[in-house]
Amino acid sequence: MSDEITPPPDEGTPAPAGKSPRSRTKTPRPPAKSPRPRPSRPQAGADSDSEIPQAPGEGTPAPAAKSPRPRAKTPRPPARSSRPPAKSARPPTEVSSAPSGQIAGYRLEEQIGQGGMAVVYRARDERLDRRVALKLLAPAIAADAAFRQRFIRESRAAAAVDHPNIIPIYEAGDAGGSLFIAMRYVQGGDVRSLLERGGPLSGGRAWSIITQVAAALDAAHEHGLVHRDVKPANMLLDASVRATGHGRGFLPDDKPEHVYLSDFGISKQSLSASSITGTGQFVGTLDYIAPEQIDGRDVDGRADQYSLGCAAFELLSGAPPFRREQALAMITAHLAEPPPRLTARRGDLRPAVDSVLAGAMAKSPGERYPT
Numbered sequence: 396m397s398d399e400i401t402p403p404p405d406e407g408t409p410a411p412a413g414k415s416p417r418s419r420t421k422t423p424r425p426p427a428k429s430p431r432p433r434p435s436r437p438q439a440g441a442d443s444d445s446e447i448p449q450a451p452g453e454g455t456p457a458p459a460a461k462s463p464r465p466r467a468k469t470p471r472p473p474a475r476s477s478r479p480p481a482k483s484a485r486p487p488t489e490v491s492s493a494p495s496g497q498i499a500g501y502r503l504e505e506q507i508g509q510g511g512m513a514v515v516y517r518a519r520d521e522r523l524d525r526r527v528a529l530k531l532l533a534p535a536i537a538a539d540a541a542f543r544q545r546f547i548r549e550s551r552a553a554a555a556v557d558h559p560n561i562i563p564i565y566e567a568g569d570a571g572g573s574l575f576i577a578m579r580y581v582q583g584g585d586v587r588s589l590l591e592r593g594g595p596l597s598g599g600r601a602w603s604i605i606t607q608v609a610a611a612l613d614a615a616h617e618h619g620l621v622h623r624d625v626k627p628a629n630m631l632l633d634a635s636v637r638a639t640g641h642g643r644g645f646l647p648d649d650k651p652e653h654v655y656l657s658d659f660g661i662s663k664q665s666l667s668a669s670s671i672t673g674t675g676q677f678v679g680t681l682d683y684i685a686p687e688q689i690d691g692r693d694v695d696g697r698a699d700q701y702s703l704g705c706a707a708f709e710l711l712s713g714a715p716p717f718r719r720e721q722a723l724a725m726i727t728a729h730l731a732e733p734p735p736r737l738t739a740r741r742g743d744l745r746p747a748v749d750s751v752l753a754g755a756m757a758k759s760p761g762e763r764y765p766t
Contacts, residue, residue: 497521498518498529498531498570498573498575499566499568499570499575499577500520500521500522501518501519501520501521501527501529501575501577502518502519502521503516503517503518503529504516504517504518504519505517507528510628511533512532512533512536513530513531513532513533514530514531514533515528515529515530515531516528516529516530516531517529517580518577520565520577526580527565527577527578527579527580528577528578528579528580528581529575529576529577530575530576530577530578530658531573531574531575532546532573532574532575534572534573536574537569537572537573537574538572543569543574546567546574546576547567547568547569547574549620549659550564550567550576550659551564551567552618552619552620552659553615553620553659554566554567555618556614556615556618556620558610558611558614558615559653560607560608560610560611560614560653560654560655560656561611561614561615561655561656561659562578562579562581562631562655562656562657563578563579564576564577564578564659565577565578565579578657579655581631581632581633581655582633582635583631583632583633583634583635583652584631584632585627585628585629585630585631585632586604586627586628586630586632586654586706586710587626587627587628587630589627589632590627590709590710590713594713595710595711595712595713595741596710596711598711598743598744601707601710601711603652603654604630604632604652604654604710605703605706605707605710607653607654608625608630608654608656608703608706609703611654611655611656612625612656612696612699612700612703613696613766615656615659615696615699616695616696616699616766620659621694621695621696621698621699622656622658622659622699622702623688623694623698623699624658624680624683624702625656625683625699625702625703625706626680626682626683626702626706627706627709627710629656629657629658630654630655630656630657630706631654631655631656631657632652632653632654633652633653633654633655634652634653635653681722681725681726681729682705682709682715682717682718682725683701683702683705683706683715684702684729685697685698685701685702685729685760686701686729686730686758687760689726689729689730690730695760696766697760697763697764698760700755700763700764701755701756701757701760701763703755704734704752704755704756705717705756707752707755708734708737708752708756711737711741711744711748712737712740712741716734716735716752716756717729717732717734730758731758733753734752734753734756736749737749737752
């Protein structure tokens with residue numbers, strides 16, 4: 396390699412010519428060292444803090460290269476900030492899974508009913524490992540001290556009545572301010588749903604349902620307990636159990652079924668004895684309310700008989716006897732108008748039905764049947 400480099404000088408002084416290339420080979424070495432700070436290696440691998448003070452001396456290429464790095468880091472916080480919303484979305488799922496919670500030893504499984512006063516859940520009694528129907532009263536109603544005491548008292552009184560047509564009540568109480576009542580779970584629906592699905596019932600089926608409910612009311616009245624809210628929605632059907640001896644008169648196409656009367660102790664009329672006096676408390680039961688209940692007089696078992704007569708009229712005709720658009724007009728009808736003739740709506744029924752229902756729905760309790 397050195398022989399090829401020396402020819403360019405003229406021919407003399409080979410030694411100096413040999414030395415001069417050595418010095419030339421040495422001189423390029425400093426330039427080889429000088430570019431070391433210039434390579435991009437420190438810029439590629441070093442922190443931006445060490446490069447920022449050097450950038451002004453070399454003309455600002457480094458700041459331009461470093462400025463995008465903070466920008467590259469700035470989008471990262473938004474990516475992290477999006478994580479908290481994902482965590483905050485969990486509470487709604489917990490709220491929607493509320494039926495899996497527990498109340499007074501009962502694990503809620505599924506909501507099976509709801510009304511203006513309460514919500515009903517299918518639940519599991521974890522202490523005895525059995526399925527129950529758990530009714531939770533609305534917080535506004537449960538907050539009234541007078542109603543809460545009356546509810547617990549009457550529910551326990553109903554639980555003490557041993558009759559095959561009264562829904563067995565397992566427990567009633569106050570759990571952390573929530574009023575609840577645990578009763579037998581009946582899988583078969585209620586008479587209200589039955590009417591909505593198929594309309595008026597046959598005479599034999601209506602007879603079976605009414606006589607079983609009447610037997611339950613007689614048993615309750617003997618214990619001094621008045622239901623105050625007899626209506627088709629409180630008559631539960633259990634087709635898995637045969638009727639309790641009151642099914643005489645079934646037509647060949649009628650299906651025997653067992654009937655339970657439910658909701659002792661939580662009737663809307665009970666609200667009138669408490670401090671809850673808001674409007675609309677009788678909505679849903681005005682169709683069956685006895686005149687003495689409207690007047691605020693003392694009631695006994697004959698008020699339940701009036702309501703049962705109205706319910707029987709609906710079972711056979713498809714509508715309550717005093718159906719009005721306005722609540723005031725319905726109240727007036729209960730107080731003053733005689734019950735309509737059922738045979739005018741159903742010609743297949745005997746005229747004796749009209750006289751029987753007229754006796755049950757007499758305006759004065761003293762004109763009704765003794766039982």
